[in-house]
Amino acid sequence: MNVSLTSEPLRPVVQTRPVPPALIEALSQRFGKQLSLAQVVREQHGRDESSFSVPPPDAVVFAESAQDVSDAVKLAAQYKVPVIPFGAGSSVEGHLLAVQGGISIDVGRMNQVLAIHAEDLTVTVQPGVTRKALNEAVKSTGLFFPIDPGADASIGGMCATRASGTNAVRYGTMRENVLALDVVTASGELIHTGTRAKKSSAGYDLTRLMVGSEGTLGILTEITLKLYPLPEAVMAATCSFASLAEAVNATIQIIQMGVPIARCELLDAVTVRMVNTHSKLSLPESALLLMEFHGSPAGVQEQVETVQAIAAEFGGDTFEWAHTPEERTRLWTARHNAYFAGVQSRPGCKVISTDACVPISRLADALLDSVLETQASGIPYFMVGHVGDGNFHMGYLIDPNSPEERATAEQLNHQLVRRALALGGTCTGEHGVGLHKKGFLLEETGVGAVAMMRAIKTALDPDNILNPGKIFEL
Structure with a gap:
């Protein structure tokens, strides 16, 4: 497959649409204290975990029911003003940024x-x-x-x-x-x-x-x-490898053997070091698989024995077991906080994240070369992977005031995606397209598929008010 990607824009296109005073007045009458025009509230709803900086929405509606959401959208639709849904604000691809202005609808109070x-x-x-x-x-x-x-x-x-x-x-x-x-x-x-x-x-x-x-x-x-x-039996363990390649190849073998492993996560040595510092752990600072097994006691034991044998073939060290629920929680909390461990390792940095996923047989081809390229660039990074399903993330830790670092990180991301697509994979396994990956969607899906997506969007949202500017441009 010959993939030729055009360069992604480093900054999102911001083209705000005016919010008439009449709409703000109508929202104020309908929602009262559930409407906020405060700068600090608007700014809170105008940023996520992406590296983009975009002006905040013009107002925030705190919805407390489906009727609230419906009424807010009806009012916005009268004036053809954008509405952007807001949940926890934890997206990493610019999904909730108000690139065309408008109203943020916060559903956080709808939490029943x-x-x-x-x-x-x-x-x-x-x-x-x-x-x-x-x-x-x-x-x-x-x-x-x-x-x-x-x-x-x-x-x-x-x-x-x-x-x-x-x-x-x-x-x-x-x-x-x-x-x-x-x-x-x-x-x-x-x-x-x-x-x-x-x-x-x-x-x-x-x-x-x-x-x-x-x-x-x-x-x-x-x-x-x-x-x-809830599984009758749960066992969690870590296993260290002398090299990243051995850890990845062990993972490929585990999946190809049909082991119904519940979790299989990969961290490289750089990331393990960050996680240890952030979460006060003492994991061996080498390529590491974090694994968990679910099932009946007999079924779990069978899975464990199979995985231990495979790991040994690739030089995997002795398994370190998390024996109690508290130990398992601590281990997986540390893994979930790997992003924040990376951010903590370079105070003041911003993260440009990647999210490639490839067929399991091509995981080593995609991941190992991407790590080597990043190391050669000198850009600080972390690397984690849901490698059991071929998904991995690089987080490039850039100085937000350095155009050179941003350009280098974007080029690394560009090369990683090019590699993933050439191997039959995708530019995003779970984060979504948002703003950051729009430049890759056409290459992955083709002209006809994107045209169909645009047709669906236009049919369901003819005035383009629902989170406009995301996934593709109209």
């Missing part, structure tokens, strides 16, 4: 678990519920929700970006785990997609269309998810 149907293994929640709060709410039922992006993200945001995390190798991503949605459309109408049934062949799959649409097709107000029984 509405119904737990333990007998059907489903739960219905509002979009502002976070993943940790959800698992706290359902733990007494003996069930859990496995999707766990690093941040304590909102369920609505996780749906919008089609998030995954460390458990995806066994339990899938949000794509596989969302059953039904309530959605406010660009006209302010509230529609319902999907059911609590395990499957359906009724018409177009609008649920899948909305999951991953990044707020550009509708604003989610209610979400029904799959739950899973």
Whole structure:
């Protein structure tokens, strides 16, 4: 495959659309204290974990119900003013930035678990519920929700970006785990997609269309998810390798052997050092696999024995086990905080993140060369990978005041994506396109596919008010 990517813009295009005073007055009358024009509140809703700096939205509406969302969108639609949904603010690709101005609709107060149907293994929640709060709410039922992006993200945001995390190798991503949605459309109408049934062949799959649409097709107000029984036995361990190549090749073999491993995470030596400092751990500072096994005691033991044998073939050292739930929590919390460990290692830095995913057989080809290029560049970085499903991240830690460092980091990202696409992979395994990856979407999907996406967007949002400027330009 011959891939020729055009260079990405280093800064997002900002073309604000005016917000008429009449709209602000109408919002004030409808929402009262739920509307904020305060600069500090607007700025809070105008930044995420990306490296972009964009003017904040013109106003923030704190929605407390689906009716609030519907009314806010209806008012904005009258004036053709953009609306941007806001959850936890933890996205990394500029998803929530107000590049065309407009109104931020914060759904954080819509944080209720509405119904737990333990007998059907489903739960219905509002979009502002976070993943940790959800698992706290359902733990007494003996069930859990496995999707766990690093941040304590909102369920609505996780749906919008089609998030995954460390458990995806066994339990899938949000794509596989969302059953039904309530959605406010660009006209302010509230529609319902999907059911609590395990499957359906009724018409177009609008649920899948909305999951991953990044707020550009509708604003989610209610979400029904799959739950899973807590595993009878859980074992977690770390295993060190002399080289990154050996750790990656061991992972490939584990997956190709069909081991139903629940988690298989990779950190290189540089990142382990950062994690140790940030989380006060003493992990061996070499290439490291963090693994977890779920199932019956006999099933888990069989998985462990198989993985230990594979690791030994590639020089894996003795497994270090996290024996208690507290030890496991500490280990996985440290892994989830690897991003912040990287940021802490260079105070004042900004992170330019990558998010490539490739077929498992090509993981070594994609990952190892990308790490070598980054090391040769001199740019500080961290590297983590959900390597069990071929997904890995480089985080380039740049001085935000250095155009040279930003340009170098963007070039490294460009080369990494070029490599992933040439190997049959994708420019984003879980973060989404947002602003940062728009330049790669056309090369990955082709002219016809992007034209179809634009046609869907135009049909559902003719005035382009739903999170405009994201995924592609109209």
